[in-house]
Amino acid sequence: xxxxxxANNPLVYLFAQKWKYSKDNRRNVYFYWTLFIxxxxxxxxxxxxxxxxxxxxxxxxxxxxxxxxxLFQLLGCFVLATIFFWACHAPARVIELANAFKVRxxxxxxxxxxxxxxxxxxxxxxxxxxxxxxxxxGTTGLYNFAEDTFLVIYAIVELxxxxxxxxxFSHSAGFIVIGMLCVSAWITMSxxxxxxxxxxxxxxxxxxxxxxxxxxxxxxxxxxxLRVERIVFRSIMHMVEKPYEFDRKTNILSETKWALxxxxxxxxxxxxxxFFFWDTVKANGTxxxxxxxxxxxxLNR
Numbered sequence: 001x002x003x004x005x006x007a008n009n010p011l012v013y014l015f016a017q018k019w020k021y022s023k024d025n026r027r028n029v030y031f032y033w034t035l036f037i038x039x040x041x042x043x044x045x046x047x048x049x050x051x052x053x054x055x056x057x058x059x060x061x062x063x064x065x066x067x068x069x070x071l072f073q074l075l076g077c078f079v080l081a082t083i084f085f086w087a088c089h090a091p092a093r094v095i096e097l098a099n100a101f102k103v104r105x106x107x108x109x110x111x112x113x114x115x116x117x118x119x120x121x122x123x124x125x126x127x128x129x130x131x132x133x134x135x136x137x138g139t140t141g142l143y144n145f146a147e148d149t150f151l152v153i154y155a156i157v158e159l160x161x162x163x164x165x166x167x168x169f170s171h172s173a174g175f176i177v178i179g180m181l182c183v184s185a186w187i188t189m190s191x192x193x194x195x196x197x198x199x200x201x202x203x204x205x206x207x208x209x210x211x212x213x214x215x216x217x218x219x220x221x222x223x224x225x226l227r228v229e230r231i232v233f234r235s236i237m238h239m240v241e242k243p244y245e246f247d248r249k250t251n252i253l254s255e256t257k258w259a260l261x262x263x264x265x266x267x268x269x270x271x272x273x274x275f276f277f278w279d280t281v282k283a284n285g286t287x288x289x290x291x292x293x294x295x296x297x298x299l300n301r
Contacts (some may be wrong), residue, residue, distance in 0.1 A: 010196070011152065014145045021106040021142070025099055032092040032099070036150045039088030040157045046081035048297040050074050055290035093150065100147035107142055111135045129214035130207045137203065162298040166272070169295065170279070173272045177299075180268040184261045191257035198250045205243045212236055269299045 022029050054074050061067040115131060163181075167174030216223065216232050223229040276295060280287050 010192075014142070015149075017107075017142055018103055018146050018149065021103045021110070022099055022146075023106060025102055028095050028099060032095040033149075033153060035088040035092035035095075036153045037157055039085045039092070040154045041161065042081055042084050042088070044158060044161045046077065048294050050077050050081070051297075052290035052294040055293055056288045059289050089150075096150060097147055100143055103146040104139055104143040108135070108139050111138070127211045127215075129211035132214065133207050133210035137206075165298045166295070170272075170276060172275050172279075173295075176271050176275070177268055180264050180271075184264045187260050187264070188257060191253060195250065195253055195257070198246070198253070202243060202247060202250065205239075209236070209239050212239060265300075269296065272299055 019026065019029070054071055057067050057070060057074075063071065112135070115135070163174065163177055166177050213236060216236065220229070223232055273292070273295060276292075277287065
């Protein structure tokens with residue numbers, strides 16, 4: 001049951017399909033995933049720490065003859081970190097886009113070959129427009145995911161590293177973040193159960209519209225001879241406009257989900273910083289601006 005739920009998760013399903021249709025190119029997939037991870041790790045570690053370090057030096061020592069050399073060294077490290085990031089990211093993107101093309105090609109080949117191999121009875125029972133629409137939607141959806149998988153990889157790496165750094169800074173911060181992540185995950189999954197059903201229904205409606213459009217265009221000569229093209233056009237537009245309210249309510253649900261998860265993220269930042277300030281006051285310490293920046297940097301990721 002649990003395995004089935006995991007397999008049906010949209011993200012897991014898309015990764016599985018991408019892997020399936022990356023046949024004969026999977027070594028390159030491993031390679032560019034590794035490059036993306038390395039590039040993102042360098043950005044997550046170096047940029048916040050370098051910025052925080054400069055802020056703390058300026059706050060404690062000021063910009064003086066003794067501190068200026070260190071500040072220049074830190075600025076130089078920014079350039080090196082950027083060079084390293086693009087040395088990883090740029091080649092990985094080129095390989096990823098090439099692989100996305102192959103995924104799209106293999107996916108389309110698989111389904112077109114499958115449709116061509118089906119018996120005539122199947123074609124009589126299934127509308128050509130519906131079949132074309134489903135193949136093209138599937139192809140486009142998988143291609144869009146395959147060409148932008150780096151966004152998902154970056155999000156996962158950012159989550160793991162940010163959580164690890166927050167726990168390193170403060171155990172209480174780690175517990176707060178984990179707790180709020182669980183709340184956000186519950187909100188997301190609760191809304192997604194509803195949204196997935198609604199998107200499936202919308203997709204089915206669009207399939208029917210595609211059927212009607214292809215039927216009409218295929219028989220356009222007959223429609224013109226019978227002078228019913230305007231009637232058919234109005235009928236098609238009625239089908240197109242009919243799901244408007246359903247689509248609007250789906251969008252409201254989607255934006256409500258993002259609003260609630262965004263609120264959870266903001267509450268997490270407020271609570272972690274609040275505990276950090278309180279702990280500093282109790283210890284009679286000084287709040288360094290760089291430390292606050294470092295905390296907010298990882299919280300905002």
